[in-house]
Amino acid sequence: MSGEPLLSVRDLVVEFSTERGVVRAVDRVSFDVHPNETVGLVGESGCGKTVTGLSILGLIPSPPGRIAAGSIRFQGRELVGLPESEFRRIRGQDIAMIFQEPMTALNPVFTVGNQMIDVLRRYRGLTRRQARGAAIELLAKVGIPAPEARIDEYPHQLSGGMRQRVVIAMALSCDPKLIVADEPTTALDVTTQAQVLEQMVILQREFHMAMILVTHDLGVVAETCHRAIVMYCGRIAEKAEIGPLFEHPRHPYTVGLLESIPRVGEHEKEDLAVIPGMVPDLLHLPPGCRFADRCRRRQPRCDEALPELDGREDDRSRVACYFPAEPPT
Amino acid sequence: MTVLLEVRNLQKHFPVRGGLLRRIVAHVRAVDGVSFTLESGRTLGLVGESGCGKSTLGRAILQLQRPTGGEVVLEGTELTTLGPRRLLEMRREMQIIFQDPFASLSPRRTVAQTIREPLDVHGIGSASERDGKVEELLQVVGMRPQVMDRYPHEFSGGQRQRIGIARALALNPKLIVADEPVSALDVSVRAQVLNLIAKLQREHGIAFLFISHDLSVVEHVSDHVGVMYLGKLVEMAPAKEIYRDPRHPYTQALLSAVPSTSAARR
DSSP: OOSOOSEEEEEEEEEEEETTEEEEEEEEEEEEEOTTOEEEEEOSTTSSHHHHHHHHTTOOOTTTEEEEEEEEEETTEEOTTOOHHHHHHHBTTTEEEEOSSGGGTSOTTSOHHHHHHHHHHHHHOOOHHHHHHHHHHHHHHTTOSSHHHHTTSOGGGSOHHHHHHHHHHHHHTTOOSEEEEESTTTTSOHHHHHHHHHHHHHHHHHTTOEEEEEESOHHHHHHHOSEEEEEETTEEEEEEEHHHHHHSOOSHHHHHHHHTSOOTTOOOOSOOOOOOSOOOOTTSOOSSOTTGGGOTTOOGGGGTSOOOOOSOTTSSEEEOOSSOOOOOO | OOEEEEEEEEEEEEEEEETTTTEEEEEEEEEEEEEEEEETTOEEEEEOOTTSSHHHHHHHHTTSSOOSEEEEEETTEEOTTOOHHHHHHHHTTEEEEOSOTTTSSOTTSOHHHHHHHHHHHTTOSOHHHHHHHHHHHHHHTTOOGGGGGOOGGGSOHHHHHHHHHHHHHTTOOSEEEEESTTTTSOHHHHHHHHHHHHHHHHHHOOEEEEEESOHHHHHHHOSEEEEEETTEEEEEEEHHHHHHSOOSHHHHHHHHHSOOTTOOOO
16 A cells, blocks of 8 residues: 555554453554555454544543553544544544444434434535435435435334444445444344445445444455454454455464354364464463464464564565464465 | 154244234234254254244244244154143253353352253252262363352353353253354354364264354254245255255345355455
8 A cells, every 4th residue: 555544553552440450452553544445453352453443533431441552643633632522523524433233323213314414414514405415315325225215214113234324324424534333234134234345345435435344254354355454462463455364364363263264165064173262361461472372383482572563564464473374485 | 863853834923912902913923834854963054134033943942932833843742732841851852052141141150050950950860969960061061160169250251152051961952952152252262162062962962953143154063954034944955055056045145145254356
C-alpha cells in the first residue's frame, strides 16, 4: 500500500482495572489502515480485537478502562486524549461503527425512517422531505426490498438480517471515511451472512470507505478483507495480506488456527489438528512469547522475551515470532 | 449395524394465541413430519438455520417437549406414549449436551455435584462408588479429578462444555443429542471438544444426533447429514455425498454461503 494512511495506530496500550488487578487488554499494537481497504482484526475471545476497535472511536468505558499509551491518528489528527465533545463530531460523520447485535443500535420505539431521518437532518442539514428520500435511497442501497414501505416499520418488524442492513444504512448515512464493524454478521444465519457480507464489500467500494472488520471467523476474513491482523492475548501475532496469510501462514498460532477448522468438502472423520492448552490469564502473563506454552516450535529463547513484529510496516507479511514457518522459496 | 433410534412422522406444533380471549388462532409447525433412523454408534448431523426446527426436533425426540404426533422408537420402546416412570427409566439411555456451557451448569453446584446428579436421580451405586465414577468421568473428558470441588465460574467455556459432556456420560447412554455443542466456543477450543466427542463415540459406541448451524462442523463429525428447512427434512444423505453433490436447492444455497478460508478467491 502506498500513500498516506487514513488511520495510523501506534503502540496502543489499553488497560482495564479489575478487582484482581490491572489487565492489559491491548499491548503495544500498531497498524495502518489505508483509504478504500478492508482490514480484518481477527482472533479469539479476549485477544483484544474488540477493545482495539472501540479505542478508535473513543468508546473505551472509563473507568474501568483507559488508553494507557500510544497514539491513534486519523487523517493526521491525534484521537487519543480528544475531548468527548470533539469525538462526537468525528463519530458517525468520519468514523462509524456497526455492532454485532443490531438491536443495540436501533431504538425500538421509533420507526426505521424516524431514526434515519433524524441523523440525516442533523448531520447533512437536509429538510425532512429530502431526508426521507435520502433514507429510502440508502435502504435500497443496502439491499432492503420495498424500502418505501419498510421505512415506516419498527425494528421489531424486521428480521435479523434486515435489521443489520438498516444499521449499515445508518452507518453510511453520513458518508464516513472509515467503518469499524465488530462481528457484524456473527448473529446472522449463514445464508443471510453471505448476503450481508457481499453487500458490505460492494458498498465499501461504492462509498470509497475503509473498513476494519473485527471478527473471530477466519472464513469471513478470507472472503472480505484485503489484509488481516491476527491477535493473540493483546498482541499482534501476524499481520499480512490475505493471499500470503492463508496460503503460507507464518505464526504457529495462525497455522494452528487454520488447521483446527474443519473444511467443507474434505470429509474425513479423523481427529482435527488441535492447539493444545488454553489462552493464558491476562493477569499472569509469561515474560516471553504468550503463545509459547501452546506452541510446537517453542525453544528456550521464546520464554525469555516477547518477540516483536519483524520487517517494516509496508511489508506484505509480518510476524512476531522467533521461529516462524517460512514460506516455500 | 442395529437401529438404535427410529423417528416416524414426528410433529411438534405450537399454538399461536390471538384476539381478546387468547384463543388458539393458528399453529406453528416447528417440526412437521420428520422421519429417519439412526444406527447405534453413528452420528446423524442435523443442519439448518435459526427457526428451522432442529432444536425442537432434538427435544421432541428426548421427550423434553412432548411431540404433537408421530413416534419415537428407542431400542424398540415407543417413547411418545410412555408414562413418567417408564420415561425416567428410558432417560438413562438418552442424554443431551447444550450449546451454552454458561447457562447449562448450575452456578451453585460444584463440578462433582453436577456430574453426580444423574447418578443420584437414578439411584446408581453407593455414595463412594458414585464419587469414583465422577473421578473416572472427569478423566474421560480430559480434566483433572482435583477440580471436583470447584464451581462452574472458575472454568473456561471449553472446560465447562467438558463438564456438561461428563454429566451426559454418567449413565452410559446409548444416544446423546448434542445441540450446538461447540457453537459458543473459540476455534482452537472447538477442535479439542470435537475430537473429544469423536473419541467418546469410538470408545463407548454412543450414537449422536449432532445439531448445528455450522456445515463444516457437521460434515466433520457426521456419518449422515439431514438438512432441515421450515420443520421438514429436505435432504438426507451420507455426509460425503451431501457435500459433494447436494441435490436440494436449499442445501446448495447453504453450502455456497459458507465463508471459506481456502477461498483467497479474490
